[in-house]
Amino acid sequence: MTTSQSDPAGHPADRGDRRPQTLLLLGATGDLAERLLLPGLGRLVATGAHPNLHVLGSGVDVWDDERWRRRVADAFAAAGATGPRVKEVVRTTCYLPADVTKEEDLRRLLSNCHDQLVIFFALPPAITARAAAAFTQIGLPPGTRLMLEKPFGTDAVSARSLNEVLARLVPEEQIYRIDHFLGKSTVMNILGLRFANRIFEPMLSAAHVACVDIVFDETLGLAGRAGYYDGAGALIDMVQSHLLQVLALIAMDAPPTLDARDLRGRKAQVLRATRVWAEDPATWSRRGRYTAGEANGQRLPGYADEPGVDPSRGTETFAELVLCVDTWRWAGVPFRLRTGKGLAARRKEAVVTFKQPPRVPSGLIGYDQPDRLRIGFGPDRLGLDVNINGPGNPLELSQVHLVADFGPGDLPPYGEVLRGAFDGDPTLSVRGDTAEDCWRIVAPVLECWRAGAVPLREYPAGSWGPEDSLLTPVPGMATEG
Numbered sequence: 001m002t003t004s005q006s007d008p009a010g011h012p013a014d015r016g017d018r019r020p021q022t023l024l025l026l027g028a029t030g031d032l033a034e035r036l037l038l039p040g041l042g043r044l045v046a047t048g049a050h051p052n053l054h055v056l057g058s059g060v061d062v063w064d065d066e067r068w069r070r071r072v073a074d075a076f077a078a079a080g081a082t083g084p085r086v087k088e089v090v091r092t093t094c095y096l097p098a099d100v101t102k103e104e105d106l107r108r109l110l111s112n113c114h115d116q117l118v119i120f121f122a123l124p125p126a127i128t129a130r131a132a133a134a135f136t137q138i139g140l141p142p143g144t145r146l147m148l149e150k151p152f153g154t155d156a157v158s159a160r161s162l163n164e165v166l167a168r169l170v171p172e173e174q175i176y177r178i179d180h181f182l183g184k185s186t187v188m189n190i191l192g193l194r195f196a197n198r199i200f201e202p203m204l205s206a207a208h209v210a211c212v213d214i215v216f217d218e219t220l221g222l223a224g225r226a227g228y229y230d231g232a233g234a235l236i237d238m239v240q241s242h243l244l245q246v247l248a249l250i251a252m253d254a255p256p257t258l259d260a261r262d263l264r265g266r267k268a269q270v271l272r273a274t275r276v277w278a279e280d281p282a283t284w285s286r287r288g289r290y291t292a293g294e295a296n297g298q299r300l301p302g303y304a305d306e307p308g309v310d311p312s313r314g315t316e317t318f319a320e321l322v323l324c325v326d327t328w329r330w331a332g333v334p335f336r337l338r339t340g341k342g343l344a345a346r347r348k349e350a351v352v353t354f355k356q357p358p359r360v361p362s363g364l365i366g367y368d369q370p371d372r373l374r375i376g377f378g379p380d381r382l383g384l385d386v387n388i389n390g391p392g393n394p395l396e397l398s399q400v401h402l403v404a405d406f407g408p409g410d411l412p413p414y415g416e417v418l419r420g421a422f423d424g425d426p427t428l429s430v431r432g433d434t435a436e437d438c439w440r441i442v443a444p445v446l447e448c449w450r451a452g453a454v455p456l457r458e459y460p461a462g463s464w465g466p467e468d469s470l471l472t473p474v475p476g477m478a479t480e481g
Contacts, residue, residue, distance in 0.1 A: 019052065019115060019116050020052035020053075020054070020114070020115035020116065021050065021052065021053050021054070021115055021116045021117070021118060021422060022053075022054045022055075022056060022113045022114055022115055022116070022117050022118070023041070023053060023054070023055045023056070023118050023120060023418075023422075024056050024058065024109060024113055024117060024118070024119045024120070025037070025055065025056065025057045025058065025120050025122060026058055026059070026098075026100050026119065026120065026121050026122060026123055026131065027058075027059055027121065027122035027123040027127075028057030028058055028059045028068070028071075028095065028122070029057075029059035029060075029061040029063060029071070030059065030122055030123075031224075031225070032122045032149065033057075033075075033122050034071065034075060036180065036413075036414050037120065037122060037414050037418075038071070038072055038075030038076065038079075039075050039076070039078055039079035039081075039412065039414070040079070040180075040411065040412045040413065040414025040415035040416075040417075040418060041055070041075075041076075041414070041415065041418055042072075042075060042076030042077075042079045042081030042086060043079050043080070043081050043411050043412055043415045044411055044415040044418055044419055044422075045076070045081060045085050045086050045089050046076075046081040046082060046083050046085065046086050047410070047411070048083070048085055049419070050419075050422050051085060052115070053089060053422070054089075054092055054093070054114070054115070055072070055089055055092075055093040055094075056093070056094055056095070056096065056109070056112060056113060057071075057072075057093065057094070057095045057096075058095065058096050058097070058098045058100070058109055059095075059097065059098070060097065060098070060099060061097065062097050063095050063097065064095065065093075065094050065095050067095070068093065068094070068095030069090055069091075069093055069095075072089070072090050072093050073090045076089075076090065079412070094112070096108065096109060096112060100123070100127065100130075100131040100134070101127065101130040101131055101134055102134065103134050103137050103138055106131070106134055106135060106138055107138055110138070110140075110141070113141070116143050116144075116145075117140070117141050117143070117144045117145070118144075118145045118146075118147065118421050118422060119140075119144060119145070119146050119147065120147040120149075120418075120421075121146070121147065121148045121149060122149055123149070124228065125151055125152070125153055125154050125158070125162075126154070128148060128149075128162070129153070129158065129161070129162050129165065132146075132162065132165045132166055132169065133165055135169055136165060136168050136169060139169075140169055140170065143174070144169075144170055144174065145170070145174045145175075145176060145421050145424070146166060146169065146170060146174065146175050146176065147176040147178055147417070147418075147421050148166075148175070148176070148177050148178065149178060150177070150178070150179055150241040150242075151232065151236055151237070151240060151241055152177050152241075152430070152435040153435070153439065155439055155443065155446075156436055156439035156440050156443055159435050159436045159439050160436050163432040163435070163436065166432075167432075172431070172432055173260075173426055174424075174426075175426075175429070175432065176417070176420065176421045176426060176429040177429050177430040177431075177432070177435055178417040178421075178428075178429055178430075179241055179242060179245050179417075179428075179429075179430055180413035180414050180416075180417055181241070181242035181245065181246070181377070181413070182242075182245050182246075182249075182413075182428055183409060183411075183412070183413035183416040183417070183428070185380060185406065185408070185409030185410075185416070186377060186380060186409075186413075187249065187428060189375070189380050189382075189406045190246075190249045190250065190375060191249070191258070193375065193382060194250075194254075195254045200373065201254075203354065204250075204329075204352065205329045205330065206329065206330055206331055206332050206333045208354055208355055209330075209333050209352055209353070209354060209355065210333070210353045210354060210355045210356075210370065211333060211334045211335070211336060211353050212247075212250060212251075212333060212334075212335045212336070212350065212351070212352050212353070213335075213336045213337075213338065213350065213351040213353070213471060214243050214246050214247055214250075214335065214336070214337045214338070214350045214351075215337075215338045215339070215347050215348065215349055215350075215351070215471070216238055216242065216243060216338070216339040216347075216348050216377075217338070217339065217340050217343045217345065217346060217347040217348070218339075218340065218341050218342075218343060218346060219295040219296035219298070219342065219343060219344070219345065219346050219462075220295075220341060220342070221290070221295070221298075221300040221301075221303070221306065221317075221341055221342045221461065222303065222306045222309070222317075222341070224307075226306060226307060226308030226309050227308060229315070230308065230309050230310060230313060230315050231313075231315075232315075233315045233316045233317070233319070234287075234316050234317055234318055234319035234339050234340060234341070235287070235316065235319040235321075235442060235445065235446065235449075236442070236446075237339075238319070238339040239319055239321065239337050239339060239442060240438050240439065240441075240442045241438065243337045243339065244271065244274070244337075244438045244441060244442075245267070245430065245438075246350055246377075247270070247271075247274065247323070247325075247335055247337070248266075248267035248270045248271050248434075249267065250350055250352075250375075251270045251274075251325050251327070251329070251330055251335070252266040252267055252269065252270045253266055253269070253329065254266075258427065259427070260425065260426045260427040263427055264426075264427070264430075264431045264434065267431075267434060268431060268433055268434045268437070269327075270325060270327065271434055271437040271438065271441065272437055273325050273326045273327045274323050274324070274325050274326075274335075274437075274441050275323065275324060275326070275441060276321060276322070276323060276324075276441070276444050276445060277321075277322040277323060277324050277334060278324075279444070281321065281444045281445040281447075281448040281449075281453075281454070282448050282453040282454055284321060284322040284470070285319075285320060285321040285322070285445045285448065285449070285454055286318070286319070286320040286321075286454065286457070286466060286468065286469060286470055287316040287318060287319055287320075287449055287454055287455075287456055287457070288316060288317065288318035288319075288340070288456065288457040288458065288459050288465055288466040289302075289303045289304070289314075289315070289316055289317050289318065289456055289457075289458055289459075290302065290303050290317050290318070290340075290341060290342035290343075290458070290459055290460070290461045291303070291304075291458050291459065291460050291461065292305070292460070292461060293342070293460035293461030293462040293463065294461065294462045295342050295343065295344065295461045295462040296345075296346070296462075300342050300461040300462075302461075303315070303317050303341075303342070314456050316449075316456060317340060317341040317342060318339070318340035318341070318343075318457075318459065318465050318466060319337075319338070319339055319340070320336070320337065320338045320339075320469060320470045320471060321336075321337055321442075321445055322334050322335070322336050322337075322470060323335045323336075323337065323441065336470060336471055338465075338469075338470070338471050340465050342459075342461035342462070343462075343463070343464060343465060344462055344463055344464050348376065348377040348378050349374050349375060349376040349377060350374070350375045350377075351372055351373070351374050351375075352372065352373040352374075352375075353370050353371075353372050354370055354371045354372065354373070355370070356370055364395055364396075364397055365393070365395055365396045365397065367387060367397050369385065369387065369399045371384070371385060371386050371387065372384070372385040379405065379406075379408075380405070380406035380407070380408070380409075381403055381404065381405050381406060382403070382404045382406065383401060383402065383403045383404075384401070384402040385399055385400075385401055385402075386399065386400060386402065387399050388400055416428065417429070
């Protein structure tokens, strides 16, 4: 998955590019950097693939180098990252306090960055937009690559505005709108399953498929993320970004190659054809919020009682919507997307439910479940639910579950997206027009919810969600307690 593109400085953007690089991490003292970004970076550094990397952290907190190095060392150790390169990155990393919305602070940061520069915006969307605007006033070194965390903007208008600002800084090929949900292994698992197996690909169309469910259920509650989550909610946090990207991979036609231009072009085509079912978000969406209860053995307070939550916002912790993909392949097939916190079981999978056979011979007994293809995420698994003749009465059908593990990837998701930026490979990043289309798809739902046309249902933590949920829970391989 390499590209033939070059950066403005004329350097080849491929996996053989091992020039010295600097990673400037904005928002370095935040939760995202500690929990996900730094551990992923540690695992990547431990591979030895990027031997000439310097890391510069920055945030509004007044830290010194020693405190920052302890943060980096602890995160690397927690990820099991060891070796001489890991020790060298910890020894040489530095920290500079800065307000990234101020030009003078950004100039000071850039003066401490050398070689080929990668900037990671581990910041809230509004601060990212202000920082990007400030960079336009001072410029960036040639060849700079920008990495932006989701959500990209706060709505379609802000996403378009941010795209316009970024386009004044660097070419599109140097912008990495990351979605760690689409780590390399997950993407390759889906593409390999779909396009390297003739047994499946002809069946994935409206002629054979009844519906597609994309589910990300969690037993966890807020887990201390009120500062971000209470301003976003389940629809923006998961559906607008992660689940729509999975939909695109499942529904797109085969790309000619796995080059970034071909793969991202196919995903963009699918999302341009996606909209709310019957253009009726009041009927085909649901939202909910958990109340006190017990999920997976853990007692959770009601969401409205969580520290840092403003109950008057009406933030949802559960979101469902039904979409249609108006292409020749998928017209008429409902794509049902669902995510929730504080639910009865952890379930992270895409499920393709096939239509029933035209006729089951009357002599066969017990056909009551359709065939299903399951693609699990974390752990990555492939499953098939098929009807066969079981032991005993040879005329009696029973459903069996066939499961295969894909196995873990070489790196955790954040290690994979960082590797893409360091190597100059935007294949796994989200293209600008696609980011805007994701906001367009959910905009009618957000508007409907804000108008109160869909009530905010409450559900006890540890339950399956609101009683009027659009998806009936289906037990399967990716469902865990």
